[in-house]
Amino acid sequence: xxxxxxxNSMESNEEEPVHLPCNxxxxxxxxxxxxxxxxxxxxxxxxxxxLTSNVNNRMAxxxxxxxxxxxxxxxxxxxLRDAAVYYCIPFQTGANNLFFGTGTRLTVIP
Amino acid sequence: xxxxxxxxxxxVLKTGQSMTLQCAQDMNHEYMSWYxxxxxxxxxxxxxxxxxxxxxxxxxPNGYNVSRSTTEDFPLRLLSAAPSQTSVYFCASRQxxxxxxxxxxxxxxxxxxxx
Numbered sequence: 001x002x003x004x005x006x007x008n009s010m011e012s013n014e015e016e017p018v019h020l021p022c023n024x025x026x027x028x029x030x031x032x033x034x035x036x037x038x039x040x041x042x043x044x045x046x047x048x049x050x051l052t053s054n055v056n057n058r059m060a061x062x063x064x065x066x067x068x069x070x071x072x073x074x075x076x077x078x079x080l081r082d083a084a085v086y087y088c089i090p091f092q093t094g095a096n097n098l099f100f101g102t103g104t105r106l107t108v109i110p
Numbered sequence: 111x112x113x114x115x116x117x118x119x120x121x122v123l124k125t126g127q128s129m130t131l132q133c134a135q136d137m138n139h140e141y142m143s144w145y146x147x148x149x150x151x152x153x154x155x156x157x158x159x160x161x162x163x164x165x166x167x168x169x170x171p172n173g174y175n176v177s178r179s180t181t182e183d184f185p186l187r188l189l190s191a192a193p194s195q196t197s198v199y200f201c202a203s204r205q206x207x208x209x210x211x212x213x214x215x216x217x218x219x220x221x222x223x224x225x
Contacts, residue, residue: 032210043114043200043216044153051211087152091210096160097143097168098202098214100152 004088009105012078020073020104022088027068030093035062035073037084038103044087047073083108111136114217116201122223123191131186131220133201139215140206142184146170146197147219153200159184160206191224198222 005023012018024033034049048055048062050071055062061074075082087103117132135142143158145168155168159178173195175187184203188195201217 030210036214041219043202043219044214045216046213049211049213093210094208095210096141096166096208097155097158099155099169100145102150102152 004090004101006086006088006101006104008102009107011107011109012075013109014080015077018075018078018082018106020075020086020088020106021070022072023070024088024090025069027090028092029068031090032093033062033064033068033071034089034091034098035060036087036089036098036100037082038087039081039084044100047086049091078106078108080108080110082106113137114201114203114215116199116217116220118220119218120221120223122225123188124225125192127191129188129191131188131199131201131222133184133186133217134182135184135201135203135215136182137203137205137215138181139203140181141204142178143168143202144174144176144184144186145200145202146195147200148197156186156199188222191222193224196222196224 035047036044038044050062063072085103085105114135140161144156145153147153154170157176159165165176199220204214
């Protein structure tokens with residue numbers, strides 16, 4: 001499984017953009033990069049995923065480095081409801097399971 | 111769709127007691143799994159199933175049993191509860207197949223305290 005490195009914690013002001021980085025230098029060429037988040041006292045929820053090119057959805061954007069060894073989750077305007085732990089997870093093609101690290105705890109300051 | 115549901119929400123057990131944590135999904139997903147999350151930690155995989163009648167061990171299977179008799183249900187059994195099993199348990203499901211672009215859905219969790 002590809003190893004990931006994420007900052008333990010980050011802070012953002014409300015309504016400011018947030019860039020959450022993830023290093024996954026051992027990722028394989030066919031592994032998708034998934035991001036999940038876990039709000040306080042809830043189960044994880046899907047945020048976004050991508051393979052090579054940048055991806056956008058209603059929640060966030062995902063920027064993937066050209067060499068795929070890192071990615072950045074972008075929240076365009078952080079709200080208090082975005083305060084959560086964000087997990088970056090390479091999902092190996094042919095594997096069955098998602099493996100979680102410790103993620104980045106995002107604090108949003110009003 | 112209700113998605114992934116878990117019962118109970120909270121349970122207190124005494125050491126040595128047994129219990130079953132229930133998980134159900136109504137999305138006709140082939141893949142289901144159980145994770146545990148200890149305070150300040152990420153999720154660790156206990157057991158998973160790729161379809162009815164098929165189960166396999168994850169990272170931390172000791173002390174837990176699973177079975178998958180239907181597509182919808184995937185119960186987790188604690189055989190003889192220990193304080194080390196105090197944790198929050200999450201069930202998850204996915205459409206199935208080894209497709210690394212699939213989204214995984216999680217239940218709300220069961221908080222278990224073993225005294």
